[in-house]
Amino acid sequence: MTLFSLSAPKIFDGQTWHEERALLVEDGRVKSIVRTTDVPSGIAEIDLGHGMLVPGFVDLQVNGAGGVLFNEDRSVEGLRQLCAANFQFGTTALLPTLVTDTRAVTRTALDAGIAAHAQKVPGFIGLHIEGPHLSVARKGAHNPAFIRPMDEADLRALIAARPAMPALLTTVAVESVGPDQIARLAQAGVTVSLGHSDTGIAGAVTAFKAGASMVTHLFNAMSQLGNREPGLVGAALANGVWAGLIADGIHVDPATIGVALRAKKGPGKIFLVTDAMSPMGTDMTGFALNGRDIVRADGALRLADGTLAGADLTMIDALSYMHRTIGLDLDEALRMAALYPAQAIGLADTIGHLGSGAMASMVHLSDDLGVEGVWVEGEKAFG
Numbered sequence: 001m002t003l004f005s006l007s008a009p010k011i012f013d014g015q016t017w018h019e020e021r022a023l024l025v026e027d028g029r030v031k032s033i034v035r036t037t038d039v040p041s042g043i044a045e046i047d048l049g050h051g052m053l054v055p056g057f058v059d060l061q062v063n064g065a066g067g068v069l070f071n072e073d074r075s076v077e078g079l080r081q082l083c084a085a086n087f088q089f090g091t092t093a094l095l096p097t098l099v100t101d102t103r104a105v106t107r108t109a110l111d112a113g114i115a116a117h118a119q120k121v122p123g124f125i126g127l128h129i130e131g132p133h134l135s136v137a138r139k140g141a142h143n144p145a146f147i148r149p150m151d152e153a154d155l156r157a158l159i160a161a162r163p164a165m166p167a168l169l170t171t172v173a174v175e176s177v178g179p180d181q182i183a184r185l186a187q188a189g190v191t192v193s194l195g196h197s198d199t200g201i202a203g204a205v206t207a208f209k210a211g212a213s214m215v216t217h218l219f220n221a222m223s224q225l226g227n228r229e230p231g232l233v234g235a236a237l238a239n240g241v242w243a244g245l246i247a248d249g250i251h252v253d254p255a256t257i258g259v260a261l262r263a264k265k266g267p268g269k270i271f272l273v274t275d276a277m278s279p280m281g282t283d284m285t286g287f288a289l290n291g292r293d294i295v296r297a298d299g300a301l302r303l304a305d306g307t308l309a310g311a312d313l314t315m316i317d318a319l320s321y322m323h324r325t326i327g328l329d330l331d332e333a334l335r336m337a338a339l340y341p342a343q344a345i346g347l348a349d350t351i352g353h354l355g356s357g358a359m360a361s362m363v364h365l366s367d368d369l370g371v372e373g374v375w376v377e378g379e380k381a382f383g
Contacts, residue, residue, distance in 0.1 A: 186211025
């Protein structure tokens with residue numbers, strides 16, 4: 001048994017702030033938060049001295065990081081490098097994301113995810129399969145040559161892979177995936193998210209009733225809110241589903257973010273995603289996706305025609321943007337980066353917070369929101 005404590009001026013457990021307390025970690029899990037005077041004698045004590053200790057961030061959409069693009073490197077070692085590259089930015093649990101590709105590529109991606117979980121890759125909690133069952137009309141940077149309707153083999157591959165990893169998320173469009181298919185996926189435990197779709201509100205609500213519980217990168221690559229047709233944006237805000245948000249000031253205007261936060265109907269909340277690509281954590285100026293060049297410049301990633309292709313964003317930057325630019329209370333911004341995404345994929349019993357029994361995955365932030373230390377399941381991973 002390993003037991004140690006971390007103390008800080010402020011500890012946020014995911015719901016409540018605790019001052020001048022210590023967090024006890026036992027065998028990689030949170031044991032409790034106690035008064036510093038109640039820390040058991042004889043154990044290792046780490047006094048962080050300043051700043052705050054908060055739950056590790058949870059990112060449900062990470063296409064690449066550390067020079068690795070999941071579409072191009074679908075190996076366990078590639079996933080290990082991709083996950084580890086996120087730690088320095090406060091993300092301790094993530095879903096590596098496969099962008100629309102061939103059937104063979106999707107198969108090897110699922111196999112890699114299954115193997116990564118079996119080998120206990122730190123930070124890996126499952127996969128996000130974004131496409132290929134999307135709408136060409138709202139393809140964004142996805143290659144239209146690979147977009148197609150879901151067939152029985154596609155559906156069975158996802159259902160078969162689901163028990164072999166903690167979470168499996170797939171983004172689909174109602175134009176390519178029917179309500180009966182959505183229902184079968186949801187019943188099998190696959191999280192179904194609507195995205196890259198030009199559907200009206202009626203089609204979206206039908207999909208929600210069938211079991212879709214999320215919307216991918218709200219406002220981007222979807223039908224917009226209109227006066228007579230609310231579109232997928234309106235459906236996401238008016239219904240109790242979860243919704244990811246790329247908070248970089250480029251994908252969504254800050255005024256629009258504010259409107260969405262005020263309008264969102266629960267219980268599902270808006271949570272933060274990075275939609276990061278391979279340049280995260282590197283000085284890369286470009287890369288290739290499905291044979292097409294993507295340029296990194298001015299805080300964005302774009303195809304030659306200017307189409308946004310993922311985001312040049314980290315989770316700590318997204319959190320800082322929500323707090324400093326949008327004006328959201330820090331505790332709510334922290335929940336958007338940790339608790340809400342964990343809840344959205346059904347893993348909030350163990351990640352996204354620092355309650356008793358949760359994984360001891362946490363971030364030491366300075367008062368100005370700099371990442372100074374990161375622990376993944378009780379092991380120091382950065383700082």
